[in-house]
Amino acid sequence: MILNTPRRALRVRRGAFKLLRRGRNVLCVAASCLLITSGAADALNARLANGQVVTVNSSAELQTTVRLLLANGMRDDARRLVRAFEPGHPDHAVRVAYVDGLAAAAEGNDVEAVRIFRNILAQRPELDLVRVQLVGAMARLDLDDGARAQAERLVAAGVDDKLDGQLSGLLRQLDANRPLTFRGYLSFLPSTNVNNGTDRSTVAIGPVAGVIPDDERRKSGLGIALGGQVAFRHQMTPSNAFIAALDGRVERFPTIDRTNTTGQLSLGVEHRLPRGKALFRLLTGLAHQDGDRTYRYDGLSIETNTRIGDSWRLYFGPEYRQETYDRTRGEDGSTFDLPVQLDRFAGPDSFVRFIAGATFGRKRLDRFSFDEARLGLGYYREMPMGFSGYAEVIAARRTYHDDFPGISDPRRDERLSFGVTVTKRDLVVAGFAPQVSLRATRTRSNAAFHDTTKTDLDIRLVKEF
Numbered sequence: 001m002i003l004n005t006p007r008r009a010l011r012v013r014r015g016a017f018k019l020l021r022r023g024r025n026v027l028c029v030a031a032s033c034l035l036i037t038s039g040a041a042d043a044l045n046a047r048l049a050n051g052q053v054v055t056v057n058s059s060a061e062l063q064t065t066v067r068l069l070l071a072n073g074m075r076d077d078a079r080r081l082v083r084a085f086e087p088g089h090p091d092h093a094v095r096v097a098y099v100d101g102l103a104a105a106a107e108g109n110d111v112e113a114v115r116i117f118r119n120i121l122a123q124r125p126e127l128d129l130v131r132v133q134l135v136g137a138m139a140r141l142d143l144d145d146g147a148r149a150q151a152e153r154l155v156a157a158g159v160d161d162k163l164d165g166q167l168s169g170l171l172r173q174l175d176a177n178r179p180l181t182f183r184g185y186l187s188f189l190p191s192t193n194v195n196n197g198t199d200r201s202t203v204a205i206g207p208v209a210g211v212i213p214d215d216e217r218r219k220s221g222l223g224i225a226l227g228g229q230v231a232f233r234h235q236m237t238p239s240n241a242f243i244a245a246l247d248g249r250v251e252r253f254p255t256i257d258r259t260n261t262t263g264q265l266s267l268g269v270e271h272r273l274p275r276g277k278a279l280f281r282l283l284t285g286l287a288h289q290d291g292d293r294t295y296r297y298d299g300l301s302i303e304t305n306t307r308i309g310d311s312w313r314l315y316f317g318p319e320y321r322q323e324t325y326d327r328t329r330g331e332d333g334s335t336f337d338l339p340v341q342l343d344r345f346a347g348p349d350s351f352v353r354f355i356a357g358a359t360f361g362r363k364r365l366d367r368f369s370f371d372e373a374r375l376g377l378g379y380y381r382e383m384p385m386g387f388s389g390y391a392e393v394i395a396a397r398r399t400y401h402d403d404f405p406g407i408s409d410p411r412r413d414e415r416l417s418f419g420v421t422v423t424k425r426d427l428v429v430a431g432f433a434p435q436v437s438l439r440a441t442r443t444r445s446n447a448a449f450h451d452t453t454k455t456d457l458d459i460r461l462v463k464e465f
Helices: 007-011 016-020 038-049 059-071 075-084 092-106 110-123 128-140 144-156 166-177
Strands: 002-004 053-055 180-191 202-205 208-211 221-237 240-253 258-273 276-289 292-308 312-316 319-325 333-347 350-363 370-382 387-404 409-424 433-445 452-462
Touching: 059 075, 059 092, 075 092, 092 110, 092 128, 110 128, 128 144, 128 166, 144 166, 144 333, 166 221, 350 387, 370 409
Parallel strands: 002 053
Antiparallel strands: 180 221, 180 452, 202 208, 221 240, 240 258, 258 276, 276 292, 292 312, 292 319, 312 333, 319 333, 333 350, 350 370, 370 387, 387 409, 409 433, 433 452
């Protein structure tokens, strides 16, 4: 077999290899889709098989030829061809790496393929076809969490429509392959306010100013959290699955000698919608502080994730809880939460999130009953050098129904929260990548004990990248 790349082929139009980028003709996986007709692909395949001279005049023909070489087991020829074609082109290094990744996958070396595709995306996160190949290689290695995270972003960005639903099918296969799953994490939690204390030194009790005790004042420190989830999934019908999950978390704060534990059991049914899914769940949970139960609840929730148009995703998750507070029985009652998130995807590597919500609490004592409204904005972006970042800001106002003790007015809280999460995608240790989350929250309240300032860090290793 002879491959000929004449000098005129080295001077084809710049940017012709933009096939890797998002566009109308992007993301075809089969050779017959790659910007030439299936008949032309068959003819080219015949010439390769007969050892005839093949002239590559454009990047579209380059990619088609590479695909056919790989399909015929001629991986070294594919590598040599891509290295010889337009070595001065700005995308030459990306082309070479991409073909090396395809060749590694064709050889069954998906570990190397994942490494190569991740390295490409670390510098060029806008290359959707590379992300598609990464999903396939990760799925073959049973790296289900990472494959799911990438595939869900591709689906939400409309890429799956160009692949005839292949990614949606992969997500269903991932669910079927793992009926029982376990996820765990270990986090370090530096905080400027480990006890949710106030910066104020006095509190008004009618006309008298009282001194706030030291144990109610803000304290900084380092916490450690250990958490996990065990989940079971049983596919009852093609559209419906039974899901049971047990979640737990333990937090330890040596500075204040406090241990917090929380747990939740949920049972539900997931229903697949034409463009998303809905999850109906029954919930029960509790919380302990230093071994004593402080909180218990039973409830239900309905979570929906739905695609709207080509690049929008809507999340709506109303949840109702019937609650018991063991230390403050006046707070016993119900809470109804209505969170809404609307994501606008520019591609799998970025989206803008519009955040809204309302929460209503109806308690045994009206001074604990409240209404809350919130609005926010978030932005996710994968950047060069292997960094991913998500930032959000949320403003909320909560008003209570009856006078708060000591101030002769209902309590009012105004909360402003800013959060940012950064993941280093190309620094992988045993399948995990480091992630750092920071959240700063300022709550202004006319009730002194609830007027707080807090900045938290969460440092952990994650697999969803």
